[in-house]
Amino acid sequence: MNPIPRHHIHREEHTVHRDFVFEAAGERLAATTITGGEETEPDILALHGLGPTATRHRTRYLLDELAEHGHSSLTFEFSGNGESTGELTRSTLRRRRAETLAAAGRLDRTRPPVIIGTSMGAHLAAWTVPELRPRGLALFCPATYPAHAADLPFDGSLVRPAYHPDSPAYAALRQFEGDLLIFGARQDEVCPPEVIEGYHAHARRARSVEIVWLEGCGHFVHDWLPGQESLRQQAVQRLLRLLAT
Known part of the structure; x- marks a missing residue:
């Protein structure tokens, strides 16, 4: 780990990035808020996926554009x-x-948040619905894990993501009353389509559900989507519509 200062501000032409750390369960977690010119309090929380190379910067290409439209985020x-x-x-x-819950405590408390989750982060986004009561969920290549996997360490013991009917993500999602947006990859080699079908089926109280299938995309959507100009812009527009609710 390369420690970051407790507070570091980086300004670009249209956005302001504030790097900081916060504590959760004895660990110091590196975070960034991304705001536009007005620097409003973030009401978007972005959760990355599983793996040694996963970082908070993987969705910056989306979060920067959302900030330019006045929507601040924390990753x-x-x-x-x-x-x-x-x-x-x-x-x-x-x-x-x-x-995730500790990070959410740093969001704007005046309105329900929007949570963007990728793969494992999507599982966590759904699982925290009872506490966070988000107005919107945007899930990229969502994974699910079974109930018994909650305490399995990431040392090779964690089961592979698949369709698990007893997943706590599905159970929590049944309480969700906001708008659900799912981006699925047609060539996803990690999470089968049945996982997304499960999210759709369990979001029975959702105000709306939209599933967007990305043709030619594998599981690592944030490596692929930035290079697809038209599809990237479509994804941004869908996220903006979600945030407007």
């Missing part, structure tokens, strides 16, 4: 990833759920 690295402290192999889904 952070779970313990054991990027600049955060901790060991990846000792992390668990339950620990990361607690870290």
Whole structure:
């Protein structure tokens, strides 16, 4: 880990990035808020996926554009990833759920948030619905894990994502009353289509559900989508519509 200062501000032409750290369960988590010219409090929380190379910067290409339209966000690295402290192999889904809730405590409290989750981050976004009551969920290549996997360490013990009917993500999603937006990859080699079908089926109280299938895209959507100008802009427009609710 390369520690970052407790507060570091970087200004670009249309956005302001504030790097900082916060504590959760004894770990120091590296985070960034991304705001536009007005620097409003963030009401978007972005959650990255699983893996040693996952960082809070993977969705910056989307968050920067949202900030230019007046929507501020917070993105952070779970313990054991990027600049955060901790060991990846000792992390668990339950620990990361607690870290998600800690990060959400730094959002604008005047309105329900929008949560953007990728892969494992989508599982966590859905799992925290009962506490966070988001007005919107935007899930990229969402994963689900079974109930018994919550405390399995990331040392090779964690089961592969698949369609798990008993997933706590599905159970929590049944309470969701906001707008659900899912981006699925047609060539996803990690999470089968049945996972997305499960999200759709369990979002029975959602105000709306939209599923966007990305042709030619594999599981690592944030490596692929930035290079697809038209599709990237369509994704931004869909996210803007979600945020407008």
